[in-house]
Amino acid sequence: GNSVTQMEGPVTLSEEAFLTINCTYTATGYPSLFWYVQYPGEGLQLLLKATKADDKGSNKGFEATYRKETTSFHLEKGSVQVSDSAVYFCALSDRANTGFQKLVFGTGTRLLVSP
Amino acid sequence: EADIYQTPRYLVIGTGKKITLECSQTMGHDKMYWYQQDPGMELHLIHYSYGVNSTEKGDLSSESTVSRIRTEHFPLTLESARPSHTSQYLCASSEYPDAVTEAFFGQGTRLTVV
Numbered sequence: 478g479n480s481v482t483q484m485e486g487p488v489t490l491s492e493e494a495f496l497t498i499n500c501t502y503t504a505t506g507y508p509s510l511f512w513y514v515q516y517p518g519e520g521l522q523l524l525l526k527a528t529k530a531d532d533k534g535s536n537k538g539f540e541a542t543y544r545k546e547t548t549s550f551h552l553e554k555g556s557v558q559v560s561d562s563a564v565y566f567c568a569l570s571d572r573a574n575t576g577f578q579k580l581v582f583g584t585g586t587r588l589l590v591s592p
Numbered sequence: 593e594a595d596i597y598q599t600p601r602y603l604v605i606g607t608g609k610k611i612t613l614e615c616s617q618t619m620g621h622d623k624m625y626w627y628q629q630d631p632g633m634e635l636h637l638i639h640y641s642y643g644v645n646s647t648e649k650g651d652l653s654s655e656s657t658v659s660r661i662r663t664e665h666f667p668l669t670l671e672s673a674r675p676s677h678t679s680q681y682l683c684a685s686s687e688y689p690d691a692v693t694e695a696f697f698g699q700g701t702r703l704t705v706v
Contacts, residue, residue, distance in 0.1 A: 509693065511694075513697075515633075518699075519699055519700070520598075520682055520684075520697035520698050520699045520700045521682065521684075521695075521697040522697070523694050523695070523696075526693070526694065528693075564633055566635070577623075577640055577642065577648065578623075578688075579625065579637060579640060579650075580625075580637075580695055582634070582635040584632070584633060584634045585633035585634065585635075587633070
């Protein structure tokens, strides 16, 4: 099945620093790619997505581009804020043996932003 | 704002007790999922459902069971809780039967079995 590998954390940054969280994937076919964010004590929220090669997803100052040639979907933000402190999950769509379309998640990267 | 709700948010229970974690969504989604999130944050799919009267086991073997009698309701049951069941359980739903465009998550239930 399809799988996702993302960089281990924690990533510790000062406010207004540039953020990159790496994500690479292994897949047959052309899955959709996602970044989800989990704030402390909460469930996951979709941050952005891309459904085909060269698509760029963006939201709240975060961006990620679907790169088929490098099988990557790295998350970037130009200037992080303390409120961005959370756990970030890279995910892709996959098909179970039953044909069910599901999400497969990376292991998550914790981001800590200090004032 | 996603309309998917889990109760309780936190539960501490003794070994051997039967528990049911509730999950409800008001979006009319056919597909629903249960994920188990371990302390290292990794998410594992333990159950999913295509719709009413359809349930399947996910990638990670689990002693829990699920039911889907109504579209909006997807409860998870543990017949006899054990300390190894201590984890966070996340319920989710999505709209399209043949694709995953976005999954909406509840806030989770943090279960502690003592």
